[in-house]
Amino acid sequence: MAITFEKALGIHESAMHLRGERAGMLASNLANTDTPGYKARDFNFQEALDRQMTGRNGDFSLQTTQHAHIRGGVKGLGSVDALYRVPHQPSIDGNTVEEQVEHAEFMKNNLEFQASFTFLNSKFKGLSKAIKGE
Amino acid sequence: MSLSNIFNVAGSGMNAQSIRLNTTASNIANAEASSASADTTYRGRHPVFASVQAAMLNGGDALYSEDQSAVGVRVDGIVESQAPLQPRYEPESPNADEDGYVYYPNVNVVEEMTNMISASRSFQVNVEVMNSAKQMVQRVLTLGQ
Numbered sequence: 418m419a420i421t422f423e424k425a426l427g428i429h430e431s432a433m434h435l436r437g438e439r440a441g442m443l444a445s446n447l448a449n450t451d452t453p454g455y456k457a458r459d460f461n462f463q464e465a466l467d468r469q470m471t472g473r474n475g476d477f478s479l480q481t482t483q484h485a486h487i488r489g490g491v492k493g494l495g496s497v498d499a500l501y502r503v504p505h506q507p508s509i510d511g512n513t514v515e516e517q518v519e520h521a522e523f524m525k526n527n528l529e530f531q532a533s534f535t536f537l538n539s540k541f542k543g544l545s546k547a548i549k550g551e
Numbered sequence: 552m553s554l555s556n557i558f559n560v561a562g563s564g565m566n567a568q569s570i571r572l573n574t575t576a577s578n579i580a581n582a583e584a585s586s587a588s589a590d591t592t593y594r595g596r597h598p599v600f601a602s603v604q605a606a607m608l609n610g611g612d613a614l615y616s617e618d619q620s621a622v623g624v625r626v627d628g629i630v631e632s633q634a635p636l637q638p639r640y641e642p643e644s645p646n647a648d649e650d651g652y653v654y655y656p657n658v659n660v661v662e663e664m665t666n667m668i669s670a671s672r673s674f675q676v677n678v679e680v681m682n683s684a685k686q687m688v689q690r691v692l693t694l695g696q
Contacts, residue, residue, distance in 0.1 A: 433691075437554045437687070440554065440557060440683075440684065440687065441554065441556050441557050441560065444557040444560050444561055444680045444684065445560050445602075445622035445623070447561075447564070447676050447677065447680050448560045448561055448563060448564030448567075448622070448623060448624050448677055448680070449564070449600075449602050449622060449624055450673050450676070451567075451568075451571070451600055451624075451669070451670075451673055452600040452601060452602050452624055453599075453600065455602045455622075458622075516676065520676070523680065523683065524683075527683050527686075527687065530687055530690075531687075531690065534690050534691070534694070537694065538693075538694055538695065541694065541695040542695075545695070
């Protein structure tokens, strides 16, 4: 039975990638707290992880067979669909960022990133132990 | 990779908030700067924020960029307040015009104070975000050790 990285690392690699992606999105929300008209965004982590594990991604691109063809289709957000958050209390300038919500989500995301990291790290430790024959 | 994008985003947020803090300081400092005519009187300044895609921050093409999830803040410009100036009857002032009026800026100090608190809070949030991102990146660097 051969050990492949894909099998050994499993879900944690994708999870960490998506956690990083989500941290970026939440950081954007927090940075735009005072921008009029900005709509807070987030994505469904479960769905995105599912999609990444099954290898389907969200790109809908048209095939171009000649150099003069215009590149059509919408380039998605890599593998995630960025959705808009529904605010509890919409503000008058059209901004839907709620700082406390975003802050909590950011913190939670950070913790879950660390959890995924710990799992991934222990997988690597196990692999190197197996290689060394300890 | 969006972890490194967080630094750009939070940095642009901090930059925007510090500009806001700067204009607030300028407004409060000039709140009592009276003038002889309405034209030369100081008017309150306020920055206008707009969001900007991260790809544009890096000087790239936003339309076909890979990662559109990170959105920074840009200061679109600084506008002068259109609120009416405050003429006050002070005939003994050296600045007074022939009718005895001096003009005071249209700065509301209470408004500016709330602006200041809001700006410094938002600045702190961005610093915290940057700190967390730093921790995450440092964590990743220790992978496998």
